[in-house]
Amino acid sequence: MLSPRLVRQTGLEVTVKLRKVFGALLALGALEGCSKIPGSCEQDESCGQNQFCHPEVKQCFDSRYTGLNILTPAENTILGGSSVTVRARLDVNPEARPVYPSQLNFTVTRTSDGTSTELPLQGSENGTYSAVWTPAAEGEFIIRATSPEAGGLSTSVRVTVDLTAPALAVLIPEAQPSAPANGFTYTDPKDSSAWRRDQTVTIRVESEAPDLVPTSLNLVVRGHKGGTDVTDLVLTPVTPCNGKTYCGTVDVPLWRPALPDFRGNFLVEVTASDPAGNVRQASGSIPVTRWKWAFDGASGAIQTTPAIGDKGTIYFGTSNTNGKVFALEPNGTKKWEKQLGPVLGSPAVGKSPDGTERVYVAPNSGELATVYALDANGTPISSCPLPGGALGPVTSALAITQHYIKEENVTVETAISNHNLYESGIIAFRPDLTSGRRCSGLSTASTEPQGASLIIKGNEVFFSNPGDYTVQNYRFDPQVGWNSINTFRSINIGAPISGLGVAEGGYVVGAGGLRSPGGEVKGGIMSLFLSPSGTRTWQYPRDTTGSEPVRNLVIGAGNVVIFGRDLPEGAAELTALNLLATSDEAALRATAPDAGSFPGAPVLGASGILYTASFTGPEAGVGEVAAWSANDLKLSWKLSDSVGRAEASPSLDCTRTPDGTPASTPHGVLYVPSLDGRLYAFVVDSSGLDTSAPWPKYQHDARNTGNPETPITNCR
Template sequence: MREGGHIGRGGSACKPSGADGPSATFRDQWAHAIHRPWAVKRFGRCLMLRKLLGTGLLLATLAGCTEPKGRECTSDADCGGGAGRCEVNIGLCYQGGTEPEIDVCDPACAAYEACTTAGCQARFMALAIQSPANNALVGAGPVQVQVRLVANPNYASTTQYPDTLDFSASRNDGGSDVGSFGPVSRNEDTYTVTWTPPSAQAQLTLTVAHPTPAAVPSASVTVKVDAVAPTFTISIPDPTRIPGGPNQAEPRDSDTDYAKAYRRDESVTVAISANEPVSDVVLTVSGIASGGGVGQALTPKPVQAGGTCEGSPVFCGTATVDLYEPEMREFRGTMQFRVEGVDAAGNRGSATAGLKVTRWKWAFDGAGLIKASPALGEKGVVYFGTSVTNGKVFAIEPSGKKKWEVDVEAVEGSPAVGAFSNGTELVYVASNFAGVAGIGSGTRLRAINGELGTVLNTPCTFPVATGTPPSTISSAAITATTISSTPVETGLFVVSGNYGSAVGLRPTSVGANAVGCVNSDSSQGMPNSTAGGGLVATNTGQFAYPTDARRMVKYSFGTPAAQWTATPGGGSGQRVFGMALLVNTLLGSGGNDFDQGGVFQVAFDSTGTPPANALPDTDNGRVNQLVATADNKAYFGREYAGPSNLLARYDLSVPALSQASPAPGVLSAAPVIGSDGKLYTVNKSGELAVWTTSDPLSSQWKLPSIGLNIEASPTLDCARGSDGAPLGANRPGVLYVAVGNKLHAFVVDSPRLLKDPNSWPKFQHDVRNTGNPSTPITNCP
């Protein structure tokens, strides 16, 4: 140091006044400080230290430029290492780096150093990586790297921080892809940079350094990078199916592409696996939109770990999905299953699988043409007959299993089912025969025990050797007649041909298990019924039906004279097929040809010859069958000679046609109305269609070509368990459709029939085909 100059690196702290010779550092000369005078110039003044100064004064002076530790020492090692220093001249430790700054050092200090009484000292103590933590696991997304540059607090007020730090990364496996760093931002002593890790699974070392390496030691952390999404697998087992046969309906869809499809009313448990630990795993199921595309998605369902997965995956979970929950706007299609989850690094993986779903439940082959609508029992057993010469009556459980069969003759009219009592119900059915040796031709009426399949007593037989044979060609019904002033359940039939009487099949006496037949008109002068026509009855023994003479008639059982006879449409009349009774309004539907007919209305409590004119806007097309709701809306098909057939909604309270939708085909069968407002139709060309009854009247989905020349009207039941009990109000229902020789069961979204007691939602009113408005429409909730 020059005489009178400032302490500099390598120079003396103070030089003896007037002394010559080489300069020495403050520390080097300290041993002589109490023996000779020294000058220390600091902040513009000089303090003379002379050898005569006492130790106390010297310590007081030192206190201004150092922080004594109070520990005796002979070297720095005695001061605990690190920043501890030993002043050997007085044998005391002090904290290094606490020497006060001075104005000038010679040579000058670097920007990252402070000029102090002890020379150039480091301004920065360390680099501290605050995030990510050492051995942290990071994923594929951006990672915030945050570093604090720790300054010596004694020089903090004069320290200037660099604008940036140097960030780098290296892979422990020697790979070259280490990701990339974005621009560095500084907030006082903290630096932040965004690091985009490589798309790999690797271990990397992140290093941060001062722009000038000598300023402060660099710092590093090790991070584990997992930028690869987990791999998921969705496994769906094939459904279990019992092959069809003589005693079991065929459960497989007739479309071979859907032979292994799940049914709409089934549940499926899927196994979900992953190749690494994952969390927040959810399964989202999307339904089937119109046209077969991906429909609306359900709320994601959490997947719980556990269950059985193929192989030994790191993660295995299962989820059960009720297939009636997603939307399904087609008869068959593919639902989408999508699983998502994250691994420990936050990478989100997913997998998608398709599941074929069909509404086909089963089809039972009766080995004979089915012309009449099936009837349902209390436990959902389906009763129907075949119209071949050696016909049969079948009882099929909701599962498609045959319960029993009874050999009869040709069944051309729909059966009716009585009330459930003492664990069973009676199935009332008529069958026609021809050319039987010793008997001739005629009709037989039977009451069959629904539980056992046994015929009660000898069938009532109405034969004729020559002439027009008796026959039963319309539906059966259930009414009540009296025995000894006691009302008893009575199966009601209109026996046509040369017999001409309504016949009641009822107990032989009050409370008897045996049944017998009773004529309503002993003179046998009642008109013949229309083939395939309806039969409406009440619990007071009154009944009405359409005749083959183009009339509608009403009788009271046991009274030969008609209470009234109406001529549909006036003039020579129109042939009527369908009938519906809404409180006191009897509706008939029919027509003589393609371009004539309509819907005819008669007051049920009329007498004599009441009018039965066609309702406005219904008299220019044949109407084969109809159904009606309690809000005075009727639904029917209008048949024309050309291709312009219509499905109509008619407002009976106006009365006026409120809407018609084109091209449903020829509807010989009655529609069915579900509890959710959906309408089901089957046309003669074998197309099943589902319609919304709300505005607009529009088709939701169709199943084409299930058969030809369909005459039997469909029926609708709720979902049932193995014991026949209804499963619940929100489960999909089952639509039964007879096509050719087969009875089909289709899963539909309507839970059950519309069950308003003032409605007529299907052929013959209710699932039991009683034709009686007092009968509950269904026992489904």
């Protein structure tokens, strides 16, 4: 009788050989008299441990399981501190039924000291077993999987645990503002270490970790007070690295993160990882300010609005007896100065016949004034009045247009102003003429308020008449000179008009007010519509009595009029109105209470931002500068220190390259004139004036021409 147990063989080879053996035995009759072949079976239970019953030949065979393998982690894997799933698979002989043991043992042994930890089985399915290991220490470890029920099959992998994230250092250089020079100061008086909002800072990141993965580096610049972050900046590897294993730099444009304040801090966060997945974060802070520079001309208060030329040159005058006209470069250097006397009316920038820049300014000397045309170097090229003539003090703005002069059959640039003397009125200055028309005028017996606006629209001029609290309108006729437009009738709001603007649709809008010695106050807004068919008038509020004086205004897109109130102390509201509303309730679009005191006009900047400069502030002698949402007058930020009181309106320009070309950046510069004699330059988040607004600033445009036909901005 045959009783041997067949040796271990697997797969198709075993089946083929078995069939040959049993076939031969049967043919020889060797199995005669045997009722059962030794080792035969019907099912697995009839076989010994770890054996299986072959389903075709009904014979027991050894080795149900052909192997045990650890699937994860792989050999020589570097692991971090995170939990890792250990997975092992028990392979079954293809000829056997897939019956798997219920248990598989996992152990982790530290090679340095032999410390061993058993991992509880977490799950098993179809011969795949898993456990979870959370490394608690660094070093080399052996992970072993053993199956006692599968004949003691065992396998292992060797891994390394690294729990230390790569070290990082974020290096932010200190700001290096220029030293004070020639009347300029460049350091924020409240934060001497701050970088300017319009600068770019180069940040350096270093690491001594040999296992840092450079591609894992990620940098984020956090906006101030939860504002918009910058996430698309990429570090660039650099050499030399001073013995470090990694060095990289990145340029951070400080105008990109959100800065909902005048000063703030941007947090720079850098993260990096190693092959084990350990993550390190390092950070640094960049102090940022909107302060650009301040210039002190040491020649009296600045009571005029700066005019800005093609290349960003800033022109303004000062008001003491030795008053001067200054030209400053936008980078904070002085181009020239000219001592001509007190300047109380805002200058305007025009063009000479050869296209070079020309500056019109009207300094006063006692009760007399002279209107000058200065070339780009500050040299007077002509003046008005003519010899023997006299002009009274000029305290209002200058406006610029083109007039056709019949006597010389030429169209020339004309500067219009209003002077106050015994026979006050309009003065028209044409420096390119040689005839009597070079300096001519019209007596109107009007006395202009300080800082009053002047509009020139084609051949028509609009200015206030403080005598009857209305606006006058005259037209220049090349044949006969100036003529009053009799069809024009403005509203008498019971107070002198000082601010003027032109709205969409031909509306002339005025702002005015008074404060009587007895304490009575009046102030408001009026408008009228010029058309061939007549006039349309409008007034806000309907009753101006008791309303604080309004000195100036701006007009935004959709004919939204924005203005503040003029207070000797304290703060009043800032108001936005819909010009065409039929009632006070419908007219009121938005208001900001306690916004400040505003003798000057606000400025409407690009990106929907409104800027104001206040006469009053938190303490005596200090003003305030603020930025608001032009849509709803929500405050964005306010500077309540380090700036003097403002009586005149601010100006706004784009950022400039060194040669004066407008820069392609989303920020610009706000120029604030002050009664402390300083002109302040602040970096703001508007790239120039709002070109969609019909009248975004005092005297309409960057040049102060008071002419709606002049491009609003010199920026592109």
